[in-house]
Amino acid sequence: MAAVILQAKGLAKAYGGLKAVDGVDFALNAGEIHALIGPNGAGKTTFVSLLSGRIAPDAGQITLAGQDVTALPAHLRVRKGIAYTFQITSIYPRLSVFDNVALAAQSQGARDLAGAVGVALGRVGMQGLAGQEAGTLSYGHQRLLELAMGLALKPKVLILDEPTQGLAAGEIDDFGALVRSLVPHTTVLMIEHNMEVVMDLAHRITVLNFGRVLAQGTPAEIRANPAVQAAYLGTDDAAA
Numbered sequence: 001m002a003a004v005i006l007q008a009k010g011l012a013k014a015y016g017g018l019k020a021v022d023g024v025d026f027a028l029n030a031g032e033i034h035a036l037i038g039p040n041g042a043g044k045t046t047f048v049s050l051l052s053g054r055i056a057p058d059a060g061q062i063t064l065a066g067q068d069v070t071a072l073p074a075h076l077r078v079r080k081g082i083a084y085t086f087q088i089t090s091i092y093p094r095l096s097v098f099d100n101v102a103l104a105a106q107s108q109g110a111r112d113l114a115g116a117v118g119v120a121l122g123r124v125g126m127q128g129l130a131g132q133e134a135g136t137l138s139y140g141h142q143r144l145l146e147l148a149m150g151l152a153l154k155p156k157v158l159i160l161d162e163p164t165q166g167l168a169a170g171e172i173d174d175f176g177a178l179v180r181s182l183v184p185h186t187t188v189l190m191i192e193h194n195m196e197v198v199m200d201l202a203h204r205i206t207v208l209n210f211g212r213v214l215a216q217g218t219p220a221e222i223r224a225n226p227a228v229q230a231a232y233l234g235t236d237d238a239a240a
């Protein structure tokens with residue numbers, strides 16, 4: 001059996017009376033691409049925010065490679081190896097592409113900053129854009145820059161929140177190839193609405209619904225699961 005790198009047990013978070021995440025047990029296997037899917041409002045973003053430490057749980061436990069990280073703030077979890085790619089707003093638009101990635105690399109204490117930036121930009125094919133002001137990049141390139149910033153953190157677990165949203169078809173293909181190139185060295189957990197991407201890329205899928213795990217399995221198992229079809233795959237949202 002594959003080693004579990006990140007695990008959640010009984011994870012819960014409520015907003016007022018709304019149980020956004022309601023007692024989730026979850027295990028991320030080292031080296032896999034794992035997709036987190038579910039209808040709008042199912043709790044996906046809340047769940048990965050709990051994993052990354054952006055928000056604190058009401059109950060439950062999170063372990064990284066067996067070590068309890070539940071009480072650690074987000075920046076210390078990043079140091080331990082959990083990187084949650086920021087939404088695009090976290091890019092500094094007036095800084096160059098190079099400087100944006102350098103800030104991420106610096107936060108990890110990279111000794112050879114230029115080298116670390118070069119490697120991260122190389123992974124996403126953006127070395128040629130290092131000098132460009134980040135705010136002037138195309139949307140697709142801004143998403144890739146975000147990914148390069150995540151990679152500069154040298155994560156064990158990279159959490160991506162809707163990484164293909166707003167990308168053109170060709171850019172989605174490139175993104176898929178890139179994610180494949182990251183594993184098994186890095187483990188990838190991604191929230192993704194594009195079912196084609198999910199079915200093509202993910203080794204395993206977890207389906208959330210109303211804050212609970214509805215199903216877990218391989219793409220073929222998830223596709224064949226009647227509860228999933230009823231809750232999610234049959235909706236217009238999934239066909240988008």
Ligand SMILES: Nc1ncnc2c1ncn2[C@@H]1O[C@H](COP(=O)(O)OP(=O)(O)OP(=O)(O)O)[C@@H](O)[C@H]1O
Nearest residue numbers: 015018019020038039040041042043044045046047
């Ligand atoms: N800060 C907050 N305050 C109050 N309610 C919140 C907050 N964040 C999320 N919620 C609610 O918690 C539930 C889960 O939201 P969450 O964003 O985690 O779902 P999601 O599966 O990521 O949805 P989507 O696919 O639309 O992004 C929703 O009903 C949402 O309205």
